[in-house]
Amino acid sequence: MLIRPYRIGVDVGGTFTDLLVVDASGEIHAYKSPSVPSNPAQGVIAAMELAASQLGISVHALLSGTSQFVHGSTVATNTLLEKKGAKTGLLTTEGFRDSLEIRRGFRDDVWDHRKPYPDVLVPRYLRLYVSERMAHDGTVIKPLDLSSVDSAIQIFKNEQVESVAVSLLHAYRNPAHEKAVGDYVRRSMPGTWVTESAAVAPIIGEYERTSTVVVNGYIAPRVTPYLTELDRRLSELGLPRGLLMVQSNGGAISVPEVANLPVRLILSGPAAGVGALRFFGHDTKSKDLMAIEVGGTSCDVTLVKNGAVSMTDQINVDGFHLTIPAVEIHTVGAGGGTIGHVDSAGMMQAGPQGAGARPGPACYGFGGEYPTVTDANLVLGRLKPGSYAGGAISLNMDKATDAVRRHLSEPLGIDVEEAAIGLIKLVEQNIQHAIEKVSVERGYNPRLFTLVAAGGAGALHGPSAARSVGCSSLYVPRLAGVFCAFGMCNTDVRHDYSLTWLRELNDKDGEHQQALDRAFDELQSQAEGFLHREGFSADNSTFIRGYEMRYVGQQWNVSVDCQSTNLNDVRRSFETTHERLYGYFQEEGPVLIAGIRLAGVGVQPPLTVVAPAYSDAKATPTEFRRVWVDHLTGFAVIPVYDGRLLLPGQSLSGPAIIDESTTTLIVGSHDELNVTAANNYLIKIGHAESNSTGVRSNFQAAE
Template sequence: MSIGSVNKTDLNQKPTATAPWRIGVDVGGTFTDLVVADATGALFTFKSPTNVPNPAIGVIAAVELAANGLGISVQSLLANCRVFVHGSTIATNTILERKGAVVGLLATEGFRDALEIRRGFREDAWDHRTPFPDPIVPRHLRLPVRERMDKSGCPIRAPEPESIERAIDTFRREGVTSVAICLLNSYRNDRHERMCAQLVRKSWPEVWLSISADIAPVLGEYERTSTTVLNAYVTPRVVPYLRQLEQDLRAQGLAYPLLLIQSNGGAASVEQLVDRAAMLALSGPAAGASALRAVADMAKRDDLLLMEIGGTSCDVTLMNGGEIAMVDSFSLNDYHLTLPSVDIHSISGGGGTIAAVDSGGLLNVGPHGAGARPGPACYSLGGDDPTVTDAHLLLGRMRPGPFAGGLITLDLTLARSAIEDKIAAPLRLDAISAASGVIRLLEQSLQHAIERVSVERGHDPRRFLLVAGGGAGALHAVPVARALGCPAVYVPRLAGVFCAFGMCSTDIREDFLETWLKLLDQQSSDDIDRGFSQLVASAKTRLAASGFALSDISFERSVDLRYVGQQWSLQVPVNSWEAWSVRAEFETRHQRQFGHYQPDGQIEIVHLRLVGIARLGRVRRPDLPALETTPVPCERRSVYLNRTSGFQTVPVYDGNEMRPGQAVSGPALIEEKNTTILIGLGDRLEVDASDNFLIHVTNPAE
């Protein structure tokens, strides 16, 4: 059990939490993290092993662990909880593992192959051989509807009921359990899709149904079809799981609805997501956006780069000027989803990432991971593949013995054996050189991942503070920051449960969109206001149905713009409508993103976007007074720093005993309950007024 409280509760006694509180639960590949934020702002953290086959078991186990750690019953813990937010990986894993429903697709006659034709381009322009993954819906289950809507949304031919009935008969015979409806030009007029849905529900009421007009009413036939199909694919698996989990929590005392983190970084109730389960595709990592906003408040900086490293992956997110980078589409395992999402670039790069030597004699780190079980070789749970954690243990950066509050025990002998047998011997290296190579290769991948969301989008990393999240982030942050040129690294106390912490400060969020397709210079403020007024009415209705008063709801407006003839658009915030001001902002963003803009180019408004937000409030703690004492190391240990310095005997500090105002110089290790911080020669670490760790990096890359 791991109990951590930033208010420094004595861990030899049961910590005391003040009701009411919030609970955030993040299901990771190795651990399920739970954070309790009480009414005073005190934070308590707990970790439980993830149950991969059934994540709900890990959630309930974490709740029981928290109740025991706080010295109260599960009933009392849940009854006094006002906000319970869950980050679920079940939608993501359903897509990645291809374990979703049998889906049937109703498409306009002549267009059923849009799903397989895709867009024709590849992520890697030089790779012409790797095939795309098989379509979620095979061709014999992509069936035509005889209907037609023109490009302006004017009906040409109403849906033929007989074609729909024939398709339903085929779907029944083939064992389809979920139906997706995506008709041509329905983003301009959804009448025909509604008619099809009505016929399907009438003759087959028990089938799961996904309608593109509800899921992704956007321009782009392939993108809209793919998103709707994926929603149909995950819904029958995700919704029953979430309903059962909510039922179990309510039976044990939870009085308020279970909230889920969506890909857009906001929360929604289970019932709000019944028809839009695909919105959970990045649930969990997207909570990092809320945590990053909290970090911005604590660090008093609004230019941040988040590198969140857990057991299986590294998720990178950028905040520029207080604005979290968002995207309107993303892909999972090369399956396309057009949904609002926090811009998260993920790579295989966690503590459980497996290192191996391929048939050509090259060292690779990832993409496969050891998971929670059997886990890294040093976990003593049956795994024998060397991982990043094994490498750190061999290099002295992690301590052998009990880990994560005693949940597991790290065995140095097993770590050494795995690296010697599977890395060092094939490469004809000693074990230390092999382990060092694993770390260097991973950190190079981490550097490239951060450059992907910064340099490639026109942002200079040298003006950003690098935030280390996740249990493994602080072991790699300083070397990566040095390579990128970041002047400093920020390690929150709750880095090891970063996303679960973010869930305690998230808001309810709903996204709305309308396709516009009109020239920017021809739109008056009245035209735009009329368009947004319809979206505002929809947002008020949906959020009011969730129990929020209109005074609790705020709105954020933006438009998707592009030059006429351009395929891709850029999103520009709209506070008040002045065409020249919107144009100027678009040109600034276009210059940064693409390196040029057209001073006299015609700009088209593709979509109007509205975000409706119901504020749940943030977890806030007052700054703490500074101490002038010098921390005393709890031990000295031989630690491998880098190729130049090799092994050095460095001081090791108990981070739980360090207070605001205290500072140490590197090289050193700081061991926290859920993470370990490594600082190099000449670096300086200080505990700031928010009780987090700020590391000033020496000799950053020019």
């Protein structure tokens, strides 16, 4: 029986909509329902109906007893990726209409000069100018002439523009002209969405600010009505408090607060994993974690150091640059739905194409013809044929085998099992490189971290990934398959503020120190107002300070986390961070504070979860199955355990398979698994050998 109040987390993915209910006693109920890509809100309501039916209550009874409903959605991301946003116009300072298309001139692959940049979201005939000019210090060089906006407005009306983005030069320092233009367009074009860059990304960097405000304006008319309608629908069905959305920064925010800033929802789903990592960190007894969430189409990798997740304010989504506060997530195309194929050179490749929700992997029987990682795992015995996810899908061995044979084994002239093994190895290599991207390339030794395997497919590839990068332990939550939905139930409310600073780190008569204190006080005042509107008092509010810094003459900023405003403390934090990233720091080098930032966090009550009683009984397998374990063991007949029967305190040795309700876990040879006090899995990785990437040798001196 559920005990009020409840917390509900709903994560809309490409294949499934995950819903998780945690009641006041700590009981957890997890559900998976097929997503409805054409109407995600319908998928959310369907998941609610499934949960209510399984719990034996009405949807109204479930929602009316809910104190916190947190939603992570891919609507913003998909609107951008699928180019289904609003027809958008852009107003810029005269002479700068082409900055959006010129970009910064950089390429992801410096050797590939032929690959075109993605098309800009605003074509040139809709990028129009305003007669005005601000100086870099915010003083007016050329007064604003609002009559110069009239011709642009007429063109926008003729072209049936739905959204207008305004990005004027140096508006981050003085937004007066930008705000006046925005208000003028609103009066002249009622019903049109208008967004000003200083309200979305008040930072130096003309291209970055313009790109961010354009994306916000492009997706807003599609995303905000969806959120508003879903919020209204849930309220009508009984939800007493408003819907909370997960932002890219890993924190939650109400729909009214984020309605004008939907660009901050671009990483809405994956960022919710922060809440889960914060909860599971206590169970792992480690403050240093790396998480791989392997879902249907991708693998998201996140790093937590000393209990704090890595953050960034610069992300790239499908070639579009965004300056928004975000959890630093590195994503690669390595999921259960990743398609294997043979290229024109006769080499096997994994991805980047994915099977998606429909038709999905061949073994789903929804019409998919091409072999995926899920099909390969089924062929190799790692998955078993039959029903999964409460009957939502049924895995068909014959269809999986046929897909691997026709598209991999026959073109390569190898047998089906060998082809399936090749696909698994390719995907696991991609996962390994993704882990190294957030650890080795950031100056962290992966051997000192616990790897957390999440997502529906994470536990199948976690042991290999941990072994390849040298991690000594792997942690698999029971709820790995609904990892982000669980994280939503443990998510704090958060909003980030930033201010361009551009002053050297020195103090003349205390002037800089006083100015810095005043600036942080101003940001904190804004954050306090936000938290008050969200229902938080001083007792459950906290504020996190940070800096963007660089040596004078250095091109790129370094993000520095430092709660102090004492200039000596700030410099020491910068030097420590710079040394970790680049291997050195300049003891007397002049340092510039390029910007300051502050996050206002409304701390939710801690989530408690009930665990079964301790048991010292020997774990008993339910069956034995022929399985390809890994490249060290090959095929073996190994025990298979029902995860529902494993209790805290029990342990077992690999190789073994554990079937869970939302995932399948493989334990490698020489690995030792223990069920933790919180009823999750902690695996001691055996034989964490050196690998071809040289991770071990790179950090030999640290041992």
